[in-house]
Amino acid sequence: YLNDELSEEELASFETELTNNPDLAAELELYKDIDSAAQENDIMGLRARLDSISKDVVKEKRKERSFAAMPASRVAIATIAASLMLILSIAGIISRSHKAANETELYSQYYEAYQATGIFRSGDATLDTKLTKALHKFNDQDYESALNLFSEVLEQDSNNPVGNFYSGVAFQETGKFNQAIESYKTVVKNKDNLFVEQAEWYIGLCYLQTENRKKAYKQFKKIAGSDSFYQEKASAVLRKIKYFE
Structure with a gap:
């Protein structure tokens, strides 16, 4: 969702869930300060590290064929990865709201109301x-x-x-x-x-x-x-x- 990789159907489904889930909406309100504290480089670095951890977890899951059979260290990594993913996702969603604000400011900067001038005749x-x-x-x-x-x-x-x-x-x-x-x-x-x-x-x-x-x-x-x-x-x-x- 954050990388704009979803199909239109998947995107609509996700945003419908977000709109209809007041608990999730309320939860996001608690994290509005995350975006201002998280710098872009930090997010990109975290995302890269998270991808690496996720790949390791997937490999381990394929070997063990069961999450329950994973070593304790791998379970811990998976739990941390899930937590980081949640924080990163929230930060990304909040970042989108800030982008919307930037676009509104850009609109205000360049939009000028148009005044009707002259006489227009159609022949009717x-x-x-x-x-x-x-x-x-x-x-x-x-x-x-x-x-x-x-x-x-x-x-x-x-x-x-x-x-x-x-x-x-x-x-x-x-x-x-x-x-x-x-x-x-x-x-x-x-x-x-x-x-x-x-x-x-x-x-x-x-x-x-x-x-x-x-x-x-x-x-x-x-x-x-x-x-x-x-x-x-x-x-x-x-x-x-x-x-x-």
Whole structure:
């Protein structure tokens, strides 16, 4: 779990158990100070030593075919190894919570609220009226009302770039990051509009907020390798994501 080596099914099962086990959650709260005291080198060294001990125990178990038949010294080693594994696992889980905090800080550093500017015309008077009202609500930061109006626009024109982009921003402003990502992806998919680069950038930031570091890294790497307006910022974010590892 700590090395991100589980399949999606195994990961979901583990995290469900963690969520539904209040005793385990309470136990983890007692060890929050472990992460601040444990340095990365100490953890890596401990992990290497633990791997070595575990391999020895496995070999011995194969020879004896029974844990009960193991020499007392091996039993002691196995017990110590199990205890160290528990501490290491707890430290790793707490470390993940600190990484999430780092990603939130990174998001706050680079996210800037987007203001609706200009007049957008679609050629449909009714649609344009709804769009204008939605943008006014958006600029007033009445995002729920804006989303309702954008939804009406998108019912008439599902690929409308203005409706999709500003819906994404409104979702993002209200903490609905997964929905924001979907709106931005529609903008990017349709390509021929003014919001593609901004949408690409916001998708990366939303991935940070959903703790999906791998997708965030891939997204910012794509931007950094392009001639996007956000190329330099994306490169800076990539360097900081690597620092978190």
